[in-house]
Amino acid sequence: MKNVLHAKCVRCGRTYEAIPTLTTCQCGGILDIVYDYEHIKTVLTRETLARRRDNSMWRYRELLPVEEETEAPPLRVGWSPLYRARALAERLGLRALYIKDDGINPTASLKDRASAMAVAKAREAGARVIACSSTGNAASSLAGNAAAAGMETYIFVPSRAPKGKVAQLMTFGATVVSVQGSYEETFELSRQAIGRWGWYNRNAAVNPYLSEGKKTVGLEILEQLDWQVPDFIAISVGDGCTIAGLWKGLKDLYALGWIDRLPRLISVQAAGCCPINRAIESGEDWRPMEENTLADSIAVGVPRNADKALQAIRESRGLTVNVSDEEIMAAQKLLGRTSGVFGEPAGVTGTAGVKKLCEQGKIPPDASVVSVVTGSGLKDVANAIAACPEPISIPGDMASLLEAFAARGISAYSNLSNR
C-alpha cells in the first residue's frame, strides 16, 4: 500500500508492517494505521474528488488502507445523506444543525463502513471466513457485506440482541452463535473461536482497519459541507471504535491541508453505560460498567477501543454528555417529527446529547453542529412501539372517525378552509 507507512500502537508506539491480518500490539494496545500524507497529496485533491461519481465510501480510496488492486466489496456502503435540519435547529435554538443519516446503508447502520473494510482486507488475506462478536449491527452488517462478496461468516451475539437484527443476519446466511451472557463474555468466546479456526477477525477491538472504514463518515461530512468545518460533531459511543474512526477521518483532512481547523467531538453515552465519558469527566482510567440501557448498540460495559476513543475526545477538546433512556426515546420522536429521520435508540443518542447540551447552555446558540445518526429505527421497532401511543383504532366509517377525533380533541385541519 503506497499510501500507508505502517501501523503504530496507540499505547507503546511500537510500529508494525501493515499486513492484512494485523491485530493488536504485543503490549495489548490497539494499532493505528499511519499514512503517507505527502504521497496522498500527489494522487488525490479536493477537485479530483468533486468530479468522482462513485457515491460510496470507496470514493476516498486513496485515504483507505487497501492495496490498489483490491476490489471494492459489492454492497454500496456510505455516502449517506447529510440533511440541514432547520426545524430541529430552531427547536434547539441552534444556528445550524445537520443530521448525517447513516441508517441509509445497505444493512441500515454505520457499521457497514467497517464491515466493507473487513471484507476488503479479508480478501487481501485470502480468507474465506470472517467472524465477529457484536451487539447486533456489526453482526448483520458483516453478514450482509460478506454474503454479497461470497464469503462465509460466524457470528457471536449476546442473547439480548434484538430478534430483528438476528433474523437479518440469519437471512444473510451467517452461522449464528447466541451467547447466554454479556457482550464481554460473547466477545471472549469469539476471540477463542477465531484463534482456534483462524477466521478473519472483524472485531473492532482487535482489527485496526475497521476504524479506517468508519472514518469515511467524517470524510463525507466535510465533503458534503463543502469543507466548511462545523464547530461540533456529535455521535453516540459504545465500544469507542466509531468516534475514534470519525476523528481519524477529520485528522486525515487536516493533515492533507483540506480543512484549516478541527471540529470538537461530542461523545454521547447512555447514562446507564458510560465508561468512556466517566473516564473523561473524572480524568481517570476507564473502568467497566454494567450495561443498563435500551440503546443496545452502545451498551458496551467493557469498551475495547477505549484508548483510541479517549485520545480522540481529548485531542478534540471534546464535550461529553450522558443521556437517560427516556431522553433517548424522546430524541427519537423529536428527530422523526422534525426531520423525517427514524433512528434506532443508539442511533439517536447523539441527537439526544446535542439537545441536552443546548439546554444546558454548553453548546453556544451560534454554533454549527453535525449529529450522526448511526442506525435505522427499523433495527429495533420493539422500543419504538413501546414509546409510541396506540394509533386511533376504529371501524371503517365516518361516524366512528368523527367520534374518535372528538374524543381525542383532534381538530382536523382543513386545507379547504384556507384557500
Add this chain to the structure above:
Amino acid sequence: MKNVLHAKCVRCGRTYEAIPTLTTCQCGGILDIVYDYEHIKTVLTRETLARRRDNSMWRYRELLPVEEETEAPPLRVGWSPLYRARALAERLGLRALYIKDDGINPTASLKDRASAMAVAKAREAGARVIACSSTGNAASSLAGNAAAAGMETYIFVPSRAPKGKVAQLMTFGATVVSVQGSYEETFELSRQAIGRWGWYNRNAAVNPYLSEGKKTVGLEILEQLDWQVPDFIAISVGDGCTIAGLWKGLKDLYALGWIDRLPRLISVQAAGCCPINRAIESGEDWRPMEENTLADSIAVGVPRNADKALQAIRESRGLTVNVSDEEIMAAQKLLGRTSGVFGEPAGVTGTAGVKKLCEQGKIPPDASVVSVVTGSGLKDVANAIAACPEPISIPGDMASLLEAFAARGISAYSNLSNR
C-alpha cells in the same frame, strides 16, 4: 410546467390541465401525465445527466411533472444501488441478473419515490396537510417525507399493518387511524375524510403524479446499466401503481430516443392475491380477490391502478407469475445469502417470480434480467424471524461451542488449514 402537455384519462382519453390537485377523470378513469418530449430533448441529454452529481430521483427533474421553481423535498430519495448478482444468476442459470435495492431509501421502500412527489405537488397546491391510506409503506413514507418538509399527515392503515411500520410513521408524527377492516375499507374511509377536509391526496389510486415519482426507478435502472436495455424487469405488483410507473419511465426513455427497445415486464403477484395477473392470464377484466398472503405490501384485493398496470404489462408483452408465501420466504433467504440484500416479503416477491420463471423455462438462460426489491426486510421482521431457524444458543465457553457444532454437524472451516 413547460415539459408537461396535459393529463389524459387512460380509459376515455379525455384531457385535463395538469394542476397540482388533479385527481381522476370524470368517467372514473385514472389520469396519465403526457409530456412534451420534443421540449425535453432540448433541455436534457444523456450527457447532461452523466455530469450531474445529484444522486436522487430529482436528477431527472426535466422528466418530472413539477414546476421549475418547486423545491425538491428534503429527504434524499432514489438513486438506489443496482447490483450485479452473479452468484444468484449462477444459481438460477441466468446469464445476467441485477438487483435494484430500493429498500435503501429514506423510509426503506420504493414508495418514497411517490411520497416525495406528493410532497412536491402538495407544496405547489399550497396544502399544509397530506393524507393517504396504505398497507404500510406508503404511509410511513408519506409521514417521513412530509415531516422533513414541515407538513402534517393523516394516515389510514388497515389494522393488519405490521407494528413496525406503524411505529415508524407515528415516530414521524403522523395522526394515524387504524381501520378495523380490509385495505378496501381503509381506502374508502380515507377517501371520505380527504373529501371532507380537503387534504392533499396521496392515494396512488387517485393522484396521477405518484406513478410519475415511481417511474424514476425505471430511469435509474437504465442509466445505471449505461442505457443497455435488459430483456426483462421483474417487480412485485399490488395496487398496480408501481409497475405502471416503472413502465412509464421506460417509455419516457424510448420516446426520447435514449433506448432503442423496451424491456418486457414481469408482473409477480402473491398466489393468494393476484387479481391483476389473473386478468392478464384470463384475458378478462380484473375482479376483486381476497388478500391471502403474508406479503402485506402487495395484499391488495381491489387494485386501484389496475387499468394502468394491465396496460403496462400488455404493452410490454409482459410475463406474469404468481408465487406462494413459501416461495416468497425462500426468495428472501436466497437473496440474502447470495447478494447481501434483505428485502421484505413483498420486496422479494419479484425475485421469487424470476426464480420460478427460470425453473419453468419461461425466461431463457441467455436473458438479462433486473429484479426490483421494493422494500427492506427490516420493515417486517416478524415474518423473517418465523422463517429463520433458531440461532445456536449456548453459554459462553468453548466446550459448549464445540458441543453445539458437533450436535448440528457443523464442521467449522478453518482459514488456517488452507494457508
